[in-house]
Amino acid sequence: MYNEKINILSLLPEEIEAEPAYRRGQIFAWLGKRAARSFEAMTDLPKTLRDNLAERYRLDVPEEVTRCVSTDGTEKILWSFSDGERIETALMRYRHGTSVCVSTQAGCRQGCAFCASGSHGLSRNLSAGEILAQCLYCGEDVNHVVMMGTGEPLDNFDESVRFLKLISHPEGRGLSLRNISLSTCGDAEGIEKLAALKLPVTLSVSLHAPDDETRSRLMPINRRFPIQPLLKACKKYFENTGRRISYEYVIIDRLNDSPAHARRLAALLGKHPAHVNLIPYNPVPGKPFGAPKKETVLRFARELGSIPATVRRTLGTDINAACGQMRSGRT
Numbered sequence: 336m337y338n339e340k341i342n343i344l345s346l347l348p349e350e351i352e353a354e355p356a357y358r359r360g361q362i363f364a365w366l367g368k369r370a371a372r373s374f375e376a377m378t379d380l381p382k383t384l385r386d387n388l389a390e391r392y393r394l395d396v397p398e399e400v401t402r403c404v405s406t407d408g409t410e411k412i413l414w415s416f417s418d419g420e421r422i423e424t425a426l427m428r429y430r431h432g433t434s435v436c437v438s439t440q441a442g443c444r445q446g447c448a449f450c451a452s453g454s455h456g457l458s459r460n461l462s463a464g465e466i467l468a469q470c471l472y473c474g475e476d477v478n479h480v481v482m483m484g485t486g487e488p489l490d491n492f493d494e495s496v497r498f499l500k501l502i503s504h505p506e507g508r509g510l511s512l513r514n515i516s517l518s519t520c521g522d523a524e525g526i527e528k529l530a531a532l533k534l535p536v537t538l539s540v541s542l543h544a545p546d547d548e549t550r551s552r553l554m555p556i557n558r559r560f561p562i563q564p565l566l567k568a569c570k571k572y573f574e575n576t577g578r579r580i581s582y583e584y585v586i587i588d589r590l591n592d593s594p595a596h597a598r599r600l601a602a603l604l605g606k607h608p609a610h611v612n613l614i615p616y617n618p619v620p621g622k623p624f625g626a627p628k629k630e631t632v633l634r635f636a637r638e639l640g641s642i643p644a645t646v647r648r649t650l651g652t653d654i655n656a657a658c659g660q661m662r663s664g665r666t
């Protein structure tokens with residue numbers, strides 16, 4: 336049965352009830368630094384304190400249901416939380432270390448036309464502790480976090496921001512906020528709220544089209560926040576944080592991949608401190624979109640002229656762990 340106690344993984348040290356006060360930092364370190372899986376495992380705490388913690392809190396370590404390993408080394412983990420909700424996390428290995436791509440919601444309500452992750456709508460938000468657990472219990476020393484798995488982080492604003500505080504806390508994992516990217520489908524209001532917090536997190540904005548007509552076809556959120564108000568919010572984010580915005584552009588065969596699209600994109604971002612990530616579309620079963628040709632992608636990158644752009648290496652395609660493929664099939 337679902338346990339109603341507070342998940343201690345969602346708490347900052349000062350919020351943990353334990354006496355004397357220095358024990359709070361010790362407990363937080365057991366969780367954040369050592370990924371303890373039970374109160375019992377916190378062996379340098381007095382037994383009475385461990386019992387008190389177990390009475391007051393739950394320590395919601397998700398069950399690892401499956402782990403698929405791609406031919407390129409990318410892993411996809413399917414977790415189950417204590418209420419039975421299942422979510423996915425991807426681990427990607429680069430020369431500079433391991434990146435973990437966390438989900439922030441179970442499902443997603445944004446309904447982007449090309450995406451498998453949001454195909455079944457939103458089931459529920461994840462708590463900060465549930466987002467953190469994906470980093471703590473994945474079995475890797477995590478160097479980077481990308482909030483780019485299932486869900487729209489700004490649609491779960493408070494828990495996403497709390498997660499940032501938890502994972503960067505010096506008494507816990509202490510990951511630099513500069514090593515974290517938060518990806519949004521373009522919630523301009525959420526971007527402005529985040530900008531006001533002045534956190535040095537990299538903001539990745541999924542643009543995917545240089546004009547409102549094409550973008551609205553792909554991403555319903557564009558009807559609420561069209562391109563110009565979105566770019567205005569991004570400008571604010573840059574002014575407040577000094578962090579250059581990363582724009583994601585999924586290149587889809589014959590939909591948004593022409594030289595004219597590239598030139599319009601360049602004109603749009605010309606005045607913005609921007610970096611563009613070009614992502615060749617990963618076909619998703621049941622979606623009417625195709626992967627672009629390699630030459631088309633390279634030509635698109637050339638047409639961007641002086642705008643810095645990277646063609647992203649697609650990792651984990653064979654295990655459905657690539658962008659937009661999470662939660663597209665149970666393993």
Ligand code: SF4
Pocket residue numbers: 443444445446447450451452453454484485486487520659
């Ligand atoms: S692309 Fe992101 S925001 Fe859009 S439906 Fe998929 S998970 Fe949600």
